[in-house]
Structure formats: structure tokens, C-alpha cells
Amino acid sequence: MLQTLPQELSETQAQRLLAWYDRHHRELPWRVSPSSAKAGQRADPYRIWLSEVMLQQTTVQAVKPFFAKFLALWPKVTDLAAAPVEDVMAAWAGLGYYARARNLKKCAEAVAADHGGVFPDTEDGLRSLPGIGDYTAAAVAAIAFNRQAAVMDGNVERVISRLYAIDAPLPGSKPVMKAKVRLLTPADRPGDFAQAMMDLGATICTPKRPACSLCPLREGCIALAEHDPERFPVKAAKKDKPVRVGAAFVAVTPDGEVLLRRRIETGLLGGMTEVPTTAWTSRIDGGDTEDHAPFAASWEACGTIVHVFTHFELRLSVFRAQTEKQAAEGWWEPVDNLDAQALPTVMKKAITQALPLAFAKQPH
Numbered sequence: 001m002l003q004t005l006p007q008e009l010s011e012t013q014a015q016r017l018l019a020w021y022d023r024h025h026r027e028l029p030w031r032v033s034p035s036s037a038k039a040g041q042r043a044d045p046y047r048i049w050l051s052e053v054m055l056q057q058t059t060v061q062a063v064k065p066f067f068a069k070f071l072a073l074w075p076k077v078t079d080l081a082a083a084p085v086e087d088v089m090a091a092w093a094g095l096g097y098y099a100r101a102r103n104l105k106k107c108a109e110a111v112a113a114d115h116g117g118v119f120p121d122t123e124d125g126l127r128s129l130p131g132i133g134d135y136t137a138a139a140v141a142a143i144a145f146n147r148q149a150a151v152m153d154g155n156v157e158r159v160i161s162r163l164y165a166i167d168a169p170l171p172g173s174k175p176v177m178k179a180k181v182r183l184l185t186p187a188d189r190p191g192d193f194a195q196a197m198m199d200l201g202a203t204i205c206t207p208k209r210p211a212c213s214l215c216p217l218r219e220g221c222i223a224l225a226e227h228d229p230e231r232f233p234v235k236a237a238k239k240d241k242p243v244r245v246g247a248a249f250v251a252v253t254p255d256g257e258v259l260l261r262r263r264i265e266t267g268l269l270g271g272m273t274e275v276p277t278t279a280w281t282s283r284i285d286g287g288d289t290e291d292h293a294p295f296a297a298s299w300e301a302c303g304t305i306v307h308v309f310t311h312f313e314l315r316l317s318v319f320r321a322q323t324e325k326q327a328a329e330g331w332w333e334p335v336d337n338l339d340a341q342a343l344p345t346v347m348k349k350a351i352t353q354a355l356p357l358a359f360a361k362q363p364h
């Protein structure tokens, strides 16, 4: 059953949450502190936008070094707009979901070319930019421009679903949850409110064993009153992911150079760098043997790596060959320089399977 809270209670809840945020907010490199925000200082929209794009599907801890690297390379949105796309893809390598990097570049170019290097300051204006959807538009509008936008990420969904004991499963229940967030979001300090909800979900209202006794919203939380917060959010049953198979070929010269090539621009991992690989197919007799190698050599089987994409699980058989340089599509790159290439995580895994010391650190 969907429960509702009266408007006055919503306002009280918002004030309690903001008071908690003033004391317990997370220090994050893209934020300004609540005291600075109250004094009128606004977060830089470029930093907020960059962090929000990076944080989609990725944890705060994983994002921090990438955020620092991007800001060091491209301190302003106009710097990012002017950067070669290959450099942006290489800097993004390891964060996954590479369409985000291509959209990031397109969005920076649109801000530079169409808006004089200044981000639009409304949800609608932000949503008109390439790659900015409802969530990112609301987050940047609220946090950087203090607009009363309803911001809802996974953390906020969890808090709202518990606060109102929303029984309908995700993702179908999102519109109902968004309406609740809109009702709760105050006209005063909406940006801090959005960040407070995110912080509450990340630190108190956690997926397992939420710390309800420390929660500023415990009075009025229906899931807590029903003694069953962990039941929420209710999610639709997941289907097993389909499996695809393929082979990856790591060719190494006596001088320690590895054959690399660039994937076509469109499709999964478009424009990223790879070692030669077959197509990835769901056929059980798919191209996962050395017969599909890019050239004849003494290919040695090194085992299989598994990588899970959003819509399928990939099992790649990895082969390695010591070889003189061959005429083949792509280029030969020194092993020491592999870290600087736009290699997605699945390719780093494949290369590491063949050459365990290829990377200074393990793939993310």
C-alpha cells in the first residue's frame, strides 16, 4: 500500500535532514560545504556535471582519481571541449560505460560552441545538452544553481521507498517516487537537500542493516514503523543474463610490443582500443578458438576471462603468441605504455590473463 505524508510533515522532514547534513555531510572533491553554500557560494557546474556523469554506475571511491585526473588535464569545460577525443577516451579507460565519455565530449563541445562556455542554469536548458538526461539535469540544476529540482539516484530511491513503504517494484515505481521527492524538496536549499538525501542513502539508509537509530527521518518512516526497512526498495525479479563467447589474441614481440587496434566507432566500446578479438556471439560453437587468430603463429591458450556487461556476460578465451612483428591491422605498442591507451576493463583483463605483469595495477 502506498502511504502519504502530510505537507507539514514533509517540511519538517526536510528541515531535519538539512540539519543532519550540516553536521554529517560527506566531504567530496566536487562539493562546496553547507556553510559555504549558505553564505552564497555555489558549486562549479562543470565539476558537478563531470562528477555526476562519472558517478552513474560507479562508486564514489572509484570516481575520485578519475575526477582529479580530468580536472588536472582539463580544468574548464572549454578545455575539455578542445581536447582530442582519443585523449578523453584514454583518460576515461577503466571507468566503464564508454558511451558516457563520448557524450561527455559532445556535451562540453555544445556548452563551448552554443553557450559561450557557460552551462545553462535551468533543468530544461541542461536537458537540451547532448548526453544530459533527467537525472543529471536535475542534479546540476539543484546543486550548482540551487533550483528546486527533484533529484533521484539509487540512494534516494532507497530512502524514499522506505520512508513511504512503496510496495510497487522498481523500475515501474520511479514516477511515484519522483513525485514524493518533489513533495519533500524545499524551496530553500534544494541543492543541499539533494546532496543530503544522497548522503543519507550512502551512509545511514544503507541497503543492508540501515542505521535507523541515527536517522534524522526516523519519525515518520513507515518502513521503520513496520520493522522491515530492508524489504525496500522492492525490485522486479531479475532475468539471468545471456552469455556470449569469443576469443582475444595477445601477440607480443621479443622487444615487448603488443598488437593493438581500434574498435569501430559505433556499438559497444566504440572507438576504444583492443587486442584483436573475434565477434562476440551467443552461439555455443562461437569463434572462441585459435582458428580465428589475426595471423598464423604459435598461439598458446591462457585460459578464459569473464566480464559482465549490462546486457550480457562475456566469456573470452585468451591466446598469447611470441612473434616477430607481423603485417596486421592496428599498431604495435610497448607493454610499458599500455596504461596510457584507451583500453576498456575487459581488454585489460584479457591482456593481464596473457601477460600478468602488463599493468602496474590490476584492472578496476
Ligand code: SF4
Pocket (backbone or CB within 6 Å): 159, 162, 163, 204, 205, 206, 210, 211, 212, 215, 216, 217, 218, 219, 221, 222, 223, 224, 229
Ligand atoms: S528510518 Fe531507517 S529505513 Fe527509514 S529512512 Fe531512516 S535509515 Fe532509512
